[in-house]
């Protein structure tokens with residue numbers, strides 16, 4: 540019988556890609572799930588569902604029982620205030636670490652942080668990811684763990700970046716910060732392959748590792764529009780959006796979210812993240828430690844992402 544891998548956030552964008560590859564590689568997948576309806580997304584892929592959320596320690600115990608590794612993808616990427624992010628991105632990591640540490644034979648832990656943790660003052664999200672890492676560094680005791688800091692992730696199933704690429708495919712690239720801002724990117728299937736490498740490698744040194752698609756220095760908007768333009772065979776125009784044009788909607792959106800109780804993506808803090816000039820990551824440490832090589836830079840990654848552009852003649 541193959542070994543069990545426990546996954547949180549399996550129903551999310553990154554978690555789904557990871558579960559599919561774990562299943563295809565022959566691991567048995569046990570996943571935490573908050574809503575039964577969401578299990579349909581991974582029918583025949585996840586071998587065992589554990590109902591519950593990150594605040595439910597009994598569910599976390601069931602999730603981790605006899606698992607050789609835990610892949611922690613659950614996280615909150617939109618929210619109205621610090622509490623909304625911390626409850627999941629900080630307290631969730633702490634709960635998981637405590638439950639795993641109490642097991643007789645603790646599993647290894649791979650935890651998804653974010654490159655934004657590098658700039659915790661920018662947003663509630665960034666601060667929560669940084670503090671989640673602090674929990675690992677200070678409270679993981681004897682656990683073997685790594686935290687990953689991915690940059691912007693795209694690929695099949697993504698809901699945040701694909702609308703932007705769809706707009707670009709129509710010829711318009713809205714630029715929210717400086718035009719020469721630089722950022723790294725990563726295709727979701729390269730993340731899934733990295734997780735499988737980590738499982739195959741056995742324990743590696745505890746630590747926080749950034750990662751990207753292998754393009755040194757990342758991309759700027761000219762690079763991205765040139766790639767989309769080539770793939771769509773049409774000109775793509777970068778249009779700078781002045782800060783005030785989004786700041787007012789961001790404040791209004793957050794006020795509405797508070798009143799109506801939804802989790803907003805566009806907030807003044809999210810704008811600060813979007814306008815940050817340097818989200819370029821370094822790949823060296825993780826490549827050395829896992830002997831992992833990303834396969835898809837943006838041009839091939841987009842070719843490998845169905846549905847973002849109309850079919851070409």
Ligand SMILES: NC(=O)c1ccc[n+]([C@@H]2O[C@H](COP(=O)([O-])OP(=O)(O)OC[C@H]3O[C@@H](n4cnc5c(N)ncnc54)[C@H](OP(=O)(O)O)[C@@H]3O)[C@@H](O)[C@H]2O)c1
Pocket residue numbers: 547548549550551552553554571572573574577591592593594612613614615616627651652653654688689690691692693
């Ligand atoms: N996507 C990116 O570009 C990117 C970049 C850097 C880092 N990351 C990090 O990577 C991780 C996964 O991101 P993603 O894009 O896959 O996010 P996502 O699509 O929003 O998925 C989030 C997952 O977390 C689960 N979840 C949320 N709150 C939970 C709770 N309280 N208890 C249990 N599960 C909970 C969700 O469950 P439901 O299905 O029930 O909602 C979902 O499965 C996150 O930690 C994120 O911060 C993402």
